[in-house]
Amino acid sequence: MRSIITGSVKGQFPTVFAKLSKLHVQKSFSLAIILGDLFADATETSAEDEKNVKSLVEGGISIPLPTYFTLGSRPLPPLVIEKLEKTENEVCPNLYFLNKRSTTKTSEGLRIVTLGGSLDPAVTAGLSKERFLPFHTEGDAHALRGSKSADILITSHWPLSIRSGSRVKSPDQLTNQLEEQCVADLCSALRPRYHFTTSDETFYEREPFLHLSDQSQPETRFVTRFISLAAFDNPYKQKWLYAFSIDPTTVSPSIIPPGITASPLIDSKKRPLLPEGESSYSRFAQSPSNAQEHPKKRLRRQPPPTPRECFFCLANPNVATHLITSIANESYLATAKGPLTNSSTFSSLRYPAHILIVPLAHSPTLRTIPDPECRTSTVMEMHRYRRALQSYLSHSSKNVPLGAVTWELSRAAGIHIHWQFLPVAAELVEKGLVAAAFRVEAENERYAAFHASTPSSDSTGTSSEGDYFRLWIWRPNAPLLAPNGTKEAADSAISPLAVAPSPVSREASGIEISLTLPIPPNARFDAQFGRRVMAKLLRLETRIDWRDCGQEVEDERRDAEAFKKAFRPWDFAFDV
Secondary structure (H helix, E strand, C coil), rough: CCCECCCCCCCCCHHHHHHHHHHHHHHHEEEEEECCCCCCCCCCCCCCCHHHHHHHCCCCCCCCCEEEECCCCCCCCCHHHHHHHCCCCCCCCCCCCCCCCEEEECCCCCCCEECEEEECCCCCCCCCCCCCCCCCCCCHHHHHHCCCCCCEEECCCCECCCCCCCCCCCCCCCCCCEHHHHHHHHHHCCCEEEEEECCCCCCCCHHHHHHHCCCEECCCCCCCCCEEEEECCCCCCCCCCCECCCCCCCCCCCCCCCEEEEEECCCCCCCCCCCCCCCCHHHHHHCCCCCCCCCCCCCCCCCCCCCCCCCCCCCCCCCCHHHHEEEEEEEEEEEEECCCCCCCCCCCCCCCEEEEEEECCCCCCCCCCCCCHHHHHHHHHHHHHHHHHHHHHHHHCCCEEEEEEEEECCCCCCCCCCEEEEEEEEEHHHHHHHHHHHHHHHCCCCCCEEEEEEEEHCCCCCCCCCEEEEEEEEEEECCCEEECEEEECCCCCCCCCCCCCCCCEEEEEEEEEEEEEEEECCCCCCCCCHHHHHHHHHHHHHHHHHHHHCCHHHHHHHHHHHHHHHHHCCCCCHHH
């Protein structure tokens, strides 16, 4: 399919559409894309500009072929916004808005990923809320990595270090071109065939560059062509149109084309990934201290990992993306590395189903997420994931009912807060054995006593002060078979062995309680406490240490894909 791309039009769209009409008659393009700003700057809008916008919205300007436009550095005109809010991103026949953060698949099968606007320095975490304002966040770029791949990536700004290792001379007028690390991370994650952006007064095309091969496709080469188009009618008469052919049904070339370079987006100074046994922080568990192995050696406390070093942060280039199964606005799901359970633990499931619920914000606790709105929406979304997982289990384990335990270790000295979700036989929950196991283990370790709380009382992430270990114990509403073969009542006590009565939450999907264990400041606490209790309860003592449960990457990928497919009907992130 033949496509044509233009640089910023800046309000001169009547002339540009007329030129596209003539070219379309000659070349018969499948689609056109307008980068940057389609409309004029609102502060410099003339009466003619306003007249043109009104004519466009009302269908008075002919557009010869399906044409997509993006969000550049300027806000859209109010008339256009009003029209877009009433339609499915259609301004007029054949003119479609790609949105600020989007993944679009055209009727020809072309996959286009778009990140419009400039990086908003006022927002440090989460996703931008206003779809028409020309600002994005690092969270927007992180979320788009969940698209996994793209034929075309469109961004307003350049990726950081894109000119490194290139022999293409930068034009003299190319100055102060904005580059963003999150755009570089996005390009590295998606490995698009084309990455288009804009530079108002100049055209720049880098040599094609080669990404690292995917472990599942070691023979396939992923090559990106980076092209930045000048604006229409620019003073230096630089190239503002680019026509090319692309077949979305073909795979990336298996032979390296001549003249390409290694990817400039790979930071040679990035922190190396240590073997998991030596890592100060693994992706899904804290490694035990080696102080006991070297009692005479005084260890220097290392600074906490930055988001690019944290193995829970999507900004980390070493993140195990093949384990990620769902990304929503403020959090994501991932299968655990070295899961406690395996594919044979539960007969109704064909995969471990040891799942992590992780906030996108890099914060040691939920309470310390700086933005109050982001903090509240993050906690609410994590609970939404937890309840969706419970509903999925309720539907998927009808013959042998499964409940679930979700636990959280919140410490001010932590690195990146997350929850761990694990299925458990509903019968163990029904008889109170799960709650009892945690209470007894805490008593054996001489920890503080658990206290009960209403499961719905922690929706803002601020209900528990200080450090704590918290868990939610849930079972489905369906009646369970008693040892004598009769059915027990669905609303029988969920924790009869608890030391004190526990508030019970009854929801459509089941019944649950919440228990919290306070941790005194500077007190020692086993980071694997939750896993250790569950391992003993499930008679999986040999799998207490996650490092003893390692899988081949192919097996991790297979389990993640199996869970992703099974959970799909309950995954609300597809609607985000």
